[in-house]
Amino acid sequence: MIELKNYLQHLPSIDLIQSDERFRLLLAETSVSNKRLTNWVQEEINCIRQKMLSKCCNKYPYNKSEMIKYVFKRLKMRSELYLKPLKLKRVINATGTVIHTNIGRTRLSNDAVSQVAAVAGNYSNLEYDLNKGERGTRHKITEVLLKELTGSEAAMVVNNNAAAVFLILRTFAKQKEVVISRGELIEIGGAFRISSIMEESDAILKEVGTTNRTHLYDYEQAINKETAILMKVHQSNFKTIGFTHAISTKQLVNLAKKYHQPLIYEDLGSGSLYDFKMGNEPVVSKVIETGVDLVSFSGDKLIGGPQAGIIIGKKELINKLKRHQLTRVLRVDKMTLAALEATLGNYLREEFNNIPTIRDISLPICEIEKRIMMFTDHFNNNDNKWIFKIENSASQVGGGAMPGIEIPTLVLAVKHLNLDSHTIHSRLRQGTSPIIARLKKNHVLLDFRTITTEDIPIIVEVFKKIE
């Protein structure tokens, strides 16, 4: 047995590493600074020391030259990682799921993209009133448009819809009761739970009814002087079917009138400014017509804009929210406002086809077929290692919007002479232009609903490169 202290003796010093030729080479070949490289050396030596002290050094080198070699191996790895191209990169969505949270949820309209670039690369009147020549408010940028499009008295925007829910509960229901149906105590992807957000906001959750049925008298019996809000939450990512009963927002509004309290707030989840004529995603203006006090929804679900939480409703209440300290914490950046304003402009001018989310959800089958042909035309039967077959399938809307709705589509099932489907799926993912395809029961499927004509040459190149 070799004593631990003998191992430790072999630890190289930082000076020793720095005077090594390999250190100088790394400095010359990479753009990593001397200071950063030295920090890394220190970290790596500390790490070996820690491992030795914790007596699991059998996996680590224990003579000096081996240790030095090991440190340089690590430095090389770390500098390569450092030099790699940007980590956040464009991917091609071949899943057909239009709102896909894992890959950025939605694509912005061209107008939104160019407006972001114009505002981000320059100074702007973000909080400056050009008429008065004095400080203005960023709420103004989107408020007029949101009022126009939804019919609400006032509007504001925060970081995302989760933030909107939190802000509303915290502002109006801190240490007061919020009544909500047990059927609407939902959890959505990424571990957002209504019950948890309520706890965080210090509101007292008062659940009523049952999972499948909640009646007006359930709400009515729950109202007392501590009640601040009757809350409705849209069942975004699931559907209750069968023996069910739920109370509409309008009924809650009427109930609240009878008691001259509490507030009625609806978390719409996705919300929509366009009537898709399918699914049961409410059009926001219809919800406002019920006389509801506050409504919140996401900017980047069916709306097809940037990540944002949109709050609309009664002016007096929105003003109170605008003045809350938390609003400063949850405020959105100029790039978000630029993208949102441009997207809302598309709605106002009824340029629905310019909004990728709406266009993709509504894309006719013949257009999808055309795109498939554009792709397969690049491959002829003789030199081809790919086998393509067109199949009927269904696309999902995704993002917790329109659960259960299947939009008929055509997919291209792809097979390769030498590769199995898992390998194909991962090669498509891991190239320089990543393509995210569907993998279903050993079949790789490309759904061209979310593949644009501009994507097609890129996909062709990726396929040609896979041997």
Ligand SMILES: *Cc1c(COP(=O)(O)O)cnc(C)c1O
């Ligand atoms: C998606 C969703 C949220 C969260 O919205 P984000 O914009 O993702 O923060 C909140 N509530 C409901 C009902 C949702 O569907």
